[in-house]
Amino acid sequence: MTLTQGSCAEGFESVREALELQLASREELGASVCVTVDGEPVVDIWGGHTDTARTTPWDRDTIVNVFSITKTMTALSALLLVDRGLLDLDEKVAHYWPEFAANGKADVEIRHLLAHTSGVSGWDRPIELADIYDHDAAVARLAGQAPWWEPGTASGYHALNYGHLIGEVIRRVDGRTLGRFFAEELAGPLDADFHIGTGPEHFDRIAPLVPPPALEFDLSTLDQDSILVKTLTSPLLDYERTADPQWRQAEIGAVNGHGNARSIARLQSIVSGCGVLDGRTWLSTETVDAIFREQADGVDLGILTPLRFGIGYGLPHAQTAPAVPDGKVCWWAGVGGSFVVNDLDRGITFAYAMNKMAPGLIGSDRADAYLNATFEAVA
DSSP states (O other), rough: OOEEEEOOTTHHHHHHHHHHHHHHHOOOOOOEEEEEEETTTEEEEEEEEESOOOOOOOOTOEEEETHHHHHHHHHHHHHHHHHTTTTOTBHHHHHHHHGGGGGGTTTTTTHHHHHHHHOOSOSSOOOOOOOGGGGHHHHHHHHHHSSSSSSTSOOOOOTTTTHHHHHHHHHHHSSOOOHHHHHHIIITTTOOHHHHHHHOOGGGBOOBOOOOOOOOSSSGGTTTTHHHHHHHHTBBOGGGGGGGGHHHHHHOTTTBEEHHHHHHHHHHHHHHHTETTTTEEEEEEHHHTTTTTOOEEETTTTOOOEEEEEEESSSSOTTTTTTTTTTSSSEEEOOSEEEEEEEETTTTTEEEEEEBOOSSSSHHHHHHHHHHHHHHHHH
């Protein structure tokens, strides 16, 4: 019995087999996997169900909240402005957003925002999740607060506020909100079904998320003033709220993008194609190369995980992301397991989106299985 639908080019059958194995074992509920080579899909498969009762199939156009994969779309949006000469990675944030200079942030640069090294990895308390739906109020708070560590000295994962920070810069430079800019400059022209701010007309296609098991440790037992606790609880991400219309429709460029593997791979193929897709140059070689300017390498202050960051993306790390190949490669993951890898050496983009969340903050055994099958196929 075939458990997946979609196309799989000769030589990539192992990717389909890997997904079918996870579906058959019920480790996977519903998911999509897409692999492009030189911008063309060689794997575009999906299977399983959108509901835990397994009554509603995961269809070709099912979309899902992919959490921090959204950050790669936010970064790509900013890189478009960099390429157009409208945004300088080494310029002060306050040059574009004067209010941001307050409380010791005058020297924070654009690259610091994109690489999670700005010192502003969350909001000062008190802050509730619903408070970040109001972009104007949320960014005003970020502009007014002091950094939690010396900017530029280390990464501290900008878990929920990455899109607020970069989105406000985009708005100051371009005039459009992040969600509108992304839709009009990237998703629309590329016919990519990915949304930062998802309208009600798409709600019936969204696969509800199945939260992971509870954390093995209790954050309340840790130092409440630590960067880790403040980053992860200011505010606390409540997975149950991701089904709320208010969450879906807000433009939260760090974590509430909705799409599937096909749309993720389509958009990110700009990067794996060294800036060229469909015969159009979206980014210059110089701008793409900037992604690989290492900004931080060490234990991240926000999630206490070893990470290497370039501009807007993670760089290969054998310990934290063992299935990501070395080379001119950039990647990122969404909490629960969603994953994207851009391999510029081979012209490959890998993307995976699912609704049953795995434990942990970065990756999953399932994501690794699909990644391994993909890169073994092209070895």
